[in-house]
Amino acid sequence: MSLGRFLLRRFIMLVVSLLVASFVIFGAVYLAPGNPVSALTGGRSVSAEALQVLTERYHLNDPFIVQYGRWLGNALQGDLGISITNRADVSTLIATRIPTTAGLVLYASLLVLAVGVGMGVLGGLRRGAVDMTTVIVSAVSAAIPAFVAAIVLILVFAVDLGWFPAYGNGSGFLDSIWHLTLPAIALAISALAIVARVTRAAIREEVGKEHVQTAVSRGIPRRQIIRKHVMRNAAIPITTVSGVTIASLIAVAAVVEIAFSLNGLGSYLVQSAQSKDLAVVQGISLLLVTAFVVVNTLVDLLYATLDPRIALGSRAL
Amino acid sequence: MSATAAAVPATVERARRRTLLGSIGVVGWICLAVIVLVFVIALIGPYIAPYDPTQSDLSLSYVGPDGGHVLGYDAQGRDVLSRLLVGARSSMSGPLAVVLLSMFAGTLLAVTAAWRRGLTDAGISAGLDIAFAFPGILLAILAAAVFGASLVAATLAIAIAYTPYVARVLRGAALKERSLLYVSALEVQGASALSICGRHLVPNMLPLIVAQATIMFGWAMVDLAAVSYLGLGVQPPDPNWGVMISENQAGILQGYPLPALTASLCIVVVVVAFNVLGERLYEAAQHQ
Numbered sequence: 001m002s003l004g005r006f007l008l009r010r011f012i013m014l015v016v017s018l019l020v021a022s023f024v025i026f027g028a029v030y031l032a033p034g035n036p037v038s039a040l041t042g043g044r045s046v047s048a049e050a051l052q053v054l055t056e057r058y059h060l061n062d063p064f065i066v067q068y069g070r071w072l073g074n075a076l077q078g079d080l081g082i083s084i085t086n087r088a089d090v091s092t093l094i095a096t097r098i099p100t101t102a103g104l105v106l107y108a109s110l111l112v113l114a115v116g117v118g119m120g121v122l123g124g125l126r127r128g129a130v131d132m133t134t135v136i137v138s139a140v141s142a143a144i145p146a147f148v149a150a151i152v153l154i155l156v157f158a159v160d161l162g163w164f165p166a167y168g169n170g171s172g173f174l175d176s177i178w179h180l181t182l183p184a185i186a187l188a189i190s191a192l193a194i195v196a197r198v199t200r201a202a203i204r205e206e207v208g209k210e211h212v213q214t215a216v217s218r219g220i221p222r223r224q225i226i227r228k229h230v231m232r233n234a235a236i237p238i239t240t241v242s243g244v245t246i247a248s249l250i251a252v253a254a255v256v257e258i259a260f261s262l263n264g265l266g267s268y269l270v271q272s273a274q275s276k277d278l279a280v281v282q283g284i285s286l287l288l289v290t291a292f293v294v295v296n297t298l299v300d301l302l303y304a305t306l307d308p309r310i311a312l313g314s315r316a317l
Numbered sequence: 318m319s320a321t322a323a324a325v326p327a328t329v330e331r332a333r334r335r336t337l338l339g340s341i342g343v344v345g346w347i348c349l350a351v352i353v354l355v356f357v358i359a360l361i362g363p364y365i366a367p368y369d370p371t372q373s374d375l376s377l378s379y380v381g382p383d384g385g386h387v388l389g390y391d392a393q394g395r396d397v398l399s400r401l402l403v404g405a406r407s408s409m410s411g412p413l414a415v416v417l418l419s420m421f422a423g424t425l426l427a428v429t430a431a432w433r434r435g436l437t438d439a440g441i442s443a444g445l446d447i448a449f450a451f452p453g454i455l456l457a458i459l460a461a462a463v464f465g466a467s468l469v470a471a472t473l474a475i476a477i478a479y480t481p482y483v484a485r486v487l488r489g490a491a492l493k494e495r496s497l498l499y500v501s502a503l504e505v506q507g508a509s510a511l512s513i514c515g516r517h518l519v520p521n522m523l524p525l526i527v528a529q530a531t532i533m534f535g536w537a538m539v540d541l542a543a544v545s546y547l548g549l550g551v552q553p554p555d556p557n558w559g560v561m562i563s564e565n566q567a568g569i570l571q572g573y574p575l576p577a578l579t580a581s582l583c584i585v586v587v588v589v590a591f592n593v594l595g596e597r598l599y600e601a602a603q604h605q
Contacts, residue, residue: 013447018450020450031464145542148585155574159572166570252454254455255547258546259546273459273462273549285455285459296449
């Protein structure tokens with residue numbers, strides 16, 4: 001398979017994934033108990049005229065597939081419908097909340113990459129106490145769910161020490177970063193542990209390989225061996241696991257946003273699910289799934305650039 | 318003679334089981350003991366709880382431990398220990414159902430893909446790639462929005478989201494097993510696909526399946542507790558560890574973290590036990 005065909009294949013998969021996902025998101029509402037009107041009104045009883053208006057506005061008498069096509073077409077143009085509870089444009093409501101979630105996930109991703117990979121490299125290259133510490137720290141923090149990390153961080157750093165705010169978004173750039181620090185740590189903690197463990201294992205494996213031993217015996221400087229022989233090969237599994245765990249942060253962000261009362265996409269999604277504001281649920285789900293799938297595709301492409309065998313040959317198992 | 322013939326596979330089976338459990342080490346056994354203990358509590362929790370887990374007395378809100386109440390009271394003045402003990406059931410049964418459902422569906426897909434190969438395999442693999450588009454928590458939130466918040470909806474959603482992960486891991490193992498000589502030997506003897514898969518292929522993959530299920534349980538525990546924490550899983554006043562954390566989060570800001578922290582500790586201990594045991598089992602399965 002040539003690189004061009006690989007890219008094409010990956011692109012087609014991306015489009016098909018998004019189509020199927022959007023179909024599931026839209027179709028789920030039709031599986032809901034009751035008729036679509038009661039789903040649209042959140043179960044509230046409405047007058048006959050309102051029913052007529054709703055049926056016409058949402059084209060509820062059209063066949064399902066036509067409705068889906070219209071919804072998807074509008075969504076692609078940025079029109080996600082009207083929120084039942086806020087009586088406002090879903091796209092506008094969502095847009096104001098994107099920066100918080102994007103900032104949170106980005107901040108957490110930086111932590112995962114810097115601390116997770118850093119810890120893994122340290123543990124992989126050094127032996128003894130340093131290695132033991134990284135192994136124990138990563139084993140424990142891998143098992144800490146984001147919401148548990150959140151309440152412990154709030155307890156220690158917000159309530160007891162008073163270093164960081166316990167909730168809210170903050171205003172202005174620096175204040176926002178200040179407010180996002182504890183949430184980002186809570187979101188990153190189990191992901192960075194996973195990245196640290198895979199990084200350590202990958203480096204250990206490369207260090208033990210014959211070509212590295214040969215380089216050592218030929219007297220090539222240690223720095224150069226680590227950079228050119230160890231890191232370069234270890235980068236392949238490290239990239240994959242970092243990318244996949246970072247993509248998974250997109251969904252978990254909802255939990256952290258609720259824990260810290262952040263006004264982001266995830267917390268809005270959860271509130272809308274509770275109030276059955278389905279247009280908002282569909283809109284945010286579509287956005288988050290798209291982000292998730294796009295990040296995963298980018299990881300695959302990066303993986304293929306790091307390891308040309310992937311694009312050329314069959315997929316590695 | 319027939320007795321010896323029957324005895325040989327039985328011995329092999331026993332030996333295999335012994336190596337699987339024998340190689341998990343002391344730490345593995347401790348984890349196994351913790352897991353068994355928590356399952357026992359999940360079964361008998363309601364009978365050993367000292368108080369009614371839903372009986373509240375607001376005048377006792379966030380009152381610390383005293384004589385009969387070892388862990389004190391929660392936000393609504395309910396006995397924390399009783400809520401933890403009774404809540405073990407919904408906290409453990411959800412992940413158990415997720416693991417059983419996703420392992421069953423995942424194994425079925427993996428073995429079918431590996432057995433038929435060709436187009437079937439390509440179709441199943443492509444389907445799995447697409448199914449990866451939905452993170453578990455997101456699917457659970459969507460399910461709660463559409464069907465209403467409940468443990469059943471969350472469990473089904475997360476089981477569906479986990480199935481592609483299970484299937485992808487097991488497909489590799491099934492393909493490898495499928496290519497072994499004994500499978501062709503059985504095929505030549507005229508054994509049916511169902512009998513070869515059911516009696517030989519899947520049993521031979523069992524160490525990997527058990528390891529995978531153990532690791533999955535930890536993930537499912539975290540995700541389901543998160544969904545209940547969000548208010549979209551187990552509904553208050555039913556006791557559940559995830560629900561307890563959200564109910565008592567205000568206590569942290571008020572300087573009384575005990576109820577939220579004990580529920581968190583329960584979740585973390587169970588997840589650590591499953592993670593560590595799962596890794597040991599995985600290593601043991603790889604060595605076989």
